[in-house]
Amino acid sequence: MKIATWNVNSLKVRLPQVLEWMQANPDVTALCLQETKMDDPVFPHEEISAAGFEVAFAGQKTYNGVAIIARAPIEDVVINLPGFEDPQKRVITATINGVRLVGAYIPNGQDLESDKYQYKLAWLKALLAWLEAQMALFPELALLGDYNIAPEDRDVHDIKKWAGGVLVSPLEREAFQQMQALGLIDAFRLFDQPEKSFSWWDYRGFSFKKNAGLRIDHILMSPRLAARCSACQIDVEPRKHERPSDHTPVIATLD
DNA sequence: ATGGCAGGGCACCCCTGA
Numbered sequence: 001m002k003i004a005t006w007n008v009n010s011l012k013v014r015l016p017q018v019l020e021w022m023q024a025n026p027d028v029t030a031l032c033l034q035e036t037k038m039d040d041p042v043f044p045h046e047e048i049s050a051a052g053f054e055v056a057f058a059g060q061k062t063y064n065g066v067a068i069i070a071r072a073p074i075e076d077v078v079i080n081l082p083g084f085e086d087p088q089k090r091v092i093t094a095t096i097n098g099v100r101l102v103g104a105y106i107p108n109g110q111d112l113e114s115d116k117y118q119y120k121l122a123w124l125k126a127l128l129a130w131l132e133a134q135m136a137l138f139p140e141l142a143l144l145g146d147y148n149i150a151p152e153d154r155d156v157h158d159i160k161k162w163a164g165g166v167l168v169s170p171l172e173r174e175a176f177q178q179m180q181a182l183g184l185i186d187a188f189r190l191f192d193q194p195e196k197s198f199s200w201w202d203y204r205g206f207s208f209k210k211n212a213g214l215r216i217d218h219i220l221m222s223p224r225l226a227a228r229c230s231a232c233q234i235d236v237e238p239r240k241h242e243r244p245s246d247h248t249p250v251i252a253t254l255d
Numbered sequence: 256a257t258g259g260c261a262g263g264g265c266a267c268c269c270c271t272g273a
Contacts, residue, residue, distance in 0.1 A: 009261075009262070009272085010261090010262055010263080012262090012263090013261090013262075035262095035272085037262075037263070061263085061264085062262090062263055062264065062270090062271090063263090063270095063271075063272090108271080108272060108273060109273095110271080110272085110273090116271095148272095148273075162273090165273090166273075167273065200273070202259085202260075202272095202273070203259085203260035203261055204258080204259035204260045204261090205258090205259055205260085207259095207260095214273075216273075243261090245261095246260085246261075246272085246273080
């Protein structure tokens with residue numbers, strides 16, 4: 001089975017591409033989506049069901065919104081981070097084929113002086129507590145999503161351009177390292193990867209063409225799940241599509 | 256140094272993203 005994550009930047013616009021991608025990737029058992037930007041009453045669950053998939057979702061108008069599309073039953077769904085009051089819909093946790101999946105859209109933070117950055121740090125702290133609790137219950141767990149963190153300088157096309165801003169700040173990278181300290185493993189770095197591998201490219205300035213991107217979408221795995229992981233790759237194909245999301249999927253293969 | 260592009264809201268200009 002494969003598990004994947006994709007920030008679609010509006011499911012309303014990207015639904016046809018998502019369904020097409022699922023058909024083109026029949027081994028993908030579960031796909032975590034971020035930035036659906038759709039409130040629950042207008043979520044296209046009927047179209048997704050009609051295409052033959054299970055779906056779970058938690059959305060809001062205009063911003064954020066997460067979902068899981070799957071080829072197997074989606075069980076024990078939890079929305080958001082229990083104990084962390086948050087009107088923003090950014091997390092959906094569920095069990096699929098016995099694997100606990102945490103799909104997350106970690107806040108962007110805007111800039112280091114912003115209240116949104118403080119929110120990001122508080123949010124990361126709450127996520128860490130949730131991960132620790134879930135890992136104790138589920139030995140096979142993955143955190144998939146748009147982390148809005150480039151964990152290392154090699155995950156940034158031009159570190160000089162991004163230094164001093166969000167996505168690369170020391171406190172955010174520290175939060176990423178704290179996840180690793182819980183035992184979570186970056187599936188992408190388990191394997192040899194091409195240099196300059198990115199999952200996001202700005203719409204502006206021909207960034208994709210120039211491969212001026214960031215690796216901010218990740219799949220972290222518990223040790224037991226990482227032991228089952230035989231591949232992890234970024235699928236750049238959807239980024240070449242007409243009207244693409246600015247993010248592209250990341251896929252992990254589990255034996 | 257700044258804005259570039261895209262999506263959504265609710266109305267044409269503003270907010271947010273990364």
